[in-house]
Amino acid sequence: MTDYELIRSKRRSLELRVLDDGRVQVRAPQRASLRMVQTFVDSRRQWIADQQQRQASRPRQGWQDGAAFPFRGQLLIMDVSAGRNAVVVSGGYLQIRVPEPDSEAAVRQAVENWLRKQARPLFEDSIARQFPWFASQGFSQPVLRVKKMRTRWGSLSARGYINLNMALLHYPPAALDYVVMHELCHLQHMDHGPGFHALMDARMPDWRQRKQLLDQPLFQP
Numbered sequence: 001m002t003d004y005e006l007i008r009s010k011r012r013s014l015e016l017r018v019l020d021d022g023r024v025q026v027r028a029p030q031r032a033s034l035r036m037v038q039t040f041v042d043s044r045r046q047w048i049a050d051q052q053q054r055q056a057s058r059p060r061q062g063w064q065d066g067a068a069f070p071f072r073g074q075l076l077i078m079d080v081s082a083g084r085n086a087v088v089v090s091g092g093y094l095q096i097r098v099p100e101p102d103s104e105a106a107v108r109q110a111v112e113n114w115l116r117k118q119a120r121p122l123f124e125d126s127i128a129r130q131f132p133w134f135a136s137q138g139f140s141q142p143v144l145r146v147k148k149m150r151t152r153w154g155s156l157s158a159r160g161y162i163n164l165n166m167a168l169l170h171y172p173p174a175a176l177d178y179v180v181m182h183e184l185c186h187l188q189h190m191d192h193g194p195g196f197h198a199l200m201d202a203r204m205p206d207w208r209q210r211k212q213l214l215d216q217p218l219f220q221p
């Protein structure tokens, strides 16, 4: 029998989740009977096993000296030493100075802070290079919001925001430009219909190859 944690809430349906560490959670309506929940879990046993297998085989990001860190499509090697907080890319290395170099949490925090600072100027630059044609069509430039998203690389809101996933920084610049172009094309076509694809083909003829760069799971926190 599968072990699981049951979380009851105001909801209408049952939902199953396999967490990053392999634990199973079931979210259920307040009044769902235990038998109903158990039947649900039993019926999804194969799916749970597949998810757990996938989680277990994921390469995890290490946060210590010598760990590899993907940045803009390049694998940098972490060079961690003791000192006042500073993170710098130098040659093939990500040089990280933290007061506690043996603490993975401290290294991770320092790198994440650094990464967040890199995102805005790099994302703004990609937008600035690709927006002029859209400006010539009379569109106004969407406002950038950098986000941590689990399931999407980007989105364009009707209220004039372009949301981009911070994790794009791990991938080659060509992939970032693809996502930005994709979202900008939504200024003209909100859906993914033939008109949208024709515009992508016209603005970025190699977008399919660029898109494939994102298929590889480069970074697993």
Ligand SMILES: [Zn+2]
Binding pocket: 182, 186, 192
């Ligand atoms: Zn889209």
